[in-house]
Amino acid sequence: MRIVSGIQPTGNLHLGNYLGAIRNWVRMQDEWSAKGGECLYFLADLHAISMPHTPADLGANTREMVAALVSCGIDPDKSILFNQAQVPAHAEMQWLLNGTARMGWLNRMTQWKDKAGKNREGASVALFTYPVLQAADVLLYQATHVPVGEDQKQHLELARDIAQKFNNDFCAEDAPLFTLPDPIIPPEAARIMSLRDGSAKMSKSDPSDMSRINLTDDADAIMQKVKKAKTDPEPLPGTVEGLAGRPEASNLVGIYAAMAGISAAQVLAQFEGQGFGQFKPALGEVLVESLAPMAARYRELREDRAALDAILAKGAEKARALAAPTLNRTYDALGLVRG
Numbered sequence: 001m002r003i004v005s006g007i008q009p010t011g012n013l014h015l016g017n018y019l020g021a022i023r024n025w026v027r028m029q030d031e032w033s034a035k036g037g038e039c040l041y042f043l044a045d046l047h048a049i050s051m052p053h054t055p056a057d058l059g060a061n062t063r064e065m066v067a068a069l070v071s072c073g074i075d076p077d078k079s080i081l082f083n084q085a086q087v088p089a090h091a092e093m094q095w096l097l098n099g100t101a102r103m104g105w106l107n108r109m110t111q112w113k114d115k116a117g118k119n120r121e122g123a124s125v126a127l128f129t130y131p132v133l134q135a136a137d138v139l140l141y142q143a144t145h146v147p148v149g150e151d152q153k154q155h156l157e158l159a160r161d162i163a164q165k166f167n168n169d170f171c172a173e174d175a176p177l178f179t180l181p182d183p184i185i186p187p188e189a190a191r192i193m194s195l196r197d198g199s200a201k202m203s204k205s206d207p208s209d210m211s212r213i214n215l216t217d218d219a220d221a222i223m224q225k226v227k228k229a230k231t232d233p234e235p236l237p238g239t240v241e242g243l244a245g246r247p248e249a250s251n252l253v254g255i256y257a258a259m260a261g262i263s264a265a266q267v268l269a270q271f272e273g274q275g276f277g278q279f280k281p282a283l284g285e286v287l288v289e290s291l292a293p294m295a296a297r298y299r300e301l302r303e304d305r306a307a308l309d310a311i312l313a314k315g316a317e318k319a320r321a322l323a324a325p326t327l328n329r330t331y332d333a334l335g336l337v338r339g
């Protein structure tokens with residue numbers, strides 16, 4: 001039982017990143033390590049160069065993301081935490097699998113179509129072969145399960161197709177090389193919206209800092225942002241249906257539910273009939289209680305470059321050791337001679 005998952009490095013992390021992916025990784029780490037399973041989590045820095053990027057930002061974002069993950073509960077002694085660039089087997093495996101992946105399969109990938117847009121001729125080759133690198137990421141470690149968002153399901157199916165075809169083409173029937181990984185799609189994570197506009201996603205690129213709760217915000221900042229969050233004048237309804245057409249109210253209730261680990265219906269059962277003057281301080285408290293300790297760790301760790309680099313180096317060393325046997329068998333299966 002082995003979980004493998006990757007995330008593209010970004011900086012200026014906020015509540016949306018935490019509730020979207022990070023918290024899920026932490027939960028899975030804790031559940032799986034208790035059952036004797038293994039978790040490999042990596043920063044997909046090689047994927048990040050498939051789109052135009054600024055080299056100095058990529059390095060900074062990679063370290064910032066590690067700081068965020070560790071501050072939020074990823075334990076480098078329980079999970080293997082690393083970045084692709086320090087494990088050359090990812091890039092090697094991608095090349096080996098490029099012989100198996102079909103142009104037609106990649107042409108059907110919706111992320112490729114979306115990101116390339118109308119200008120396919122100008123898109124990078126890396127953007128086109130991005131899903132093959134993603135397949136390499138998981139097949140390399142014989143992952144049994146891959147937690148991904150709904151939007152990545154198609155890439156995981158492609159990884160299974162590549163594994164299946166490789167096993168068929170190059171392995172004896174009773175000795176397949178690659179494990180076909182199963183996706184784990186988390187129960188729909190609440191979409192966290194801007195605190196200033198309930199119809200826009202919470203985003204690091206929103207010019208207003210009041211629109212988001214940063215993973216660096218201290219208790220005062222969190223409280224202030226919640227109190228200034230946009231709302232409507234109505235009291236809270238007793239049912240989720242009553243939130244229809246009230247995007248800001250929905251968002252705040254959704255955040256409360258996600259942070260308190262209860263459903264929106266349960267939040268409303270508790271706060272029915274109350275106005276935001278009462279609900280906001282309660283929401284602020286829930287947020288401060290869970291986020292403020294992580295934020296304090298994050299603010300400290302992100303300044304400690306030596307510690308972050310040591311975490312990544314240690315993780316990469318473990319990952320390289322785990323990857324080696326499958327990579328060697330792949331070279332062999334293809335008839336590649338290597339001394």
Ligand code: TRP
Pocket residue numbers: 004005006007008044047133134137138146147148152
């Ligand atoms: N493509 C994924 C995303 O954008 C990140 C990713 C890269 C990944 N390699 C992976 C996820 C392997 C799961 C497994 O979210």
